[in-house]
Amino acid sequence: MADIPGKALPFPAPAKLNLDLRITRRREDGYHELESIFCLIGLYDTVYFSLRDDGKIIMHTPVEGITSEQDLAYRAADLLQTASGTKSGVEIWLDKNIPTGGGLGGGSSDAATVLMALNALWKCGFDRQALMDLGVKLGADVPFFIFGRSAFAKGIGEKLTEIDVPKQWYVVVKPPVHVATGKIFSHPRLTRNSKPSIMPSFQTLQPFQNDMQAVVFEEYPEVWQAYLDLSAYGNALMTGSGACVFVSAESKEKAENIYRQVSEKYEAYCIEGLGVHPLFHIDEKVGESSSG
Structure with missing residues (x-):
């Protein structure tokens, strides 16, 4: 990774899990209507910013294989700059810890952190809903990270209501494979007819399910094997379109015990669920630091 100057300001970008994911229909435009419980978890990328006064946006660490201008973090900064009309610029560095291609939302979370952090640092003045409206232009998961709390999602994932x-x-396992989301959404055997929820809650949606995991297991035997291995310790489930699978535990001790056993075979993480995004009150935090 490129050297990050000491003056650069760090901001966290947490991962997410889909604790439940159901596809209710396929729309005429090809998008899928879904319902899901989104939960933030304490696994983070870190986004670093160094402000510029010349209006330039410079992405020092684009995701491997794409140009800076294609990177979601760059696109988020460019979108906010255009929408706000600010003359300010920024240099951006990403320190990636969230595995890519795992269904953990790392790229979307990075983009959301860019929108929230630069909205405060550039003093754009957008409220949370305005940032969410910008975020959905970048990806269906981006608004959730700006929403900043556990949520029940509908639509393509952008219609959010808070859920307890x-x-x-959680113990999260990353199989040694990258799942192609588009391939799963277009799969002929993907289930697309789950019944919509009337009164969704953590309790009423039990037992949780993921309508994507059957076809992922069929196409990617590595994910199926990881699911089988993790199922020995509880009700394992895949998150998003994969490849990561996870199991929940009521205590840190139980989670650490599971982690010790599965981490011998897999890239694994033992992490706590988050009640709120660490940048939920970012405007107050940035205001305090600039005035103090």
Whole structure:
């Protein structure tokens, strides 16, 4: 990774899990209507910013294989700059810890952190809903990270209502494979007819399911094997379109015990669920630091 100057300001970008994911229909435009419980977890990328006064946006660490201008973090900064009309610029560095291609939302979270952090640093003045409206232009998961709390999602994932999720720990396993989301959404055997929920809650949606995991297991045997291995410790489930699978635990001790056993075979993480995004009150925090 490129050297990050000491003056650069760090901001966290947490991962997410889909604790439940159901596809209710396929729309005429090809998008899928879904319902899901989104939960933030304590696994983070870090986005660093160094402000410029010449209006230039410079992305020092684009995701491997794409140009700076294609990177979601760059696109988020460019979108906010255009929408706000600010003359300010920024240099951006990403320190990636969230595995890519795992269904953990790392790229979307990075973009959301860019929108929230630069909205405060550039003093754009957009409220949360305005940032969410910008975020959905970048990806269906981006608004959730700006929403900043456990949420029940509808539509393509952008219609969010707060939902209570008990405090839990999670063991997340990353199989050695990258799942192509588009391939799963277009799969002929993907289930697309789950019944919409009337009164969704953490309790009423039990047992949780993921309508994507059957076809992912069929196409990617590595994910199926990881699911089988993790199922020995509880009700394992895939998050998003994969490849990561996870199991919940009521205590840190139980989670650590599971982690010790599965981490011998897999890239694994033992992490706590988050009740709120660390940048939920970012405007107050930035205001305090600039005035103090």
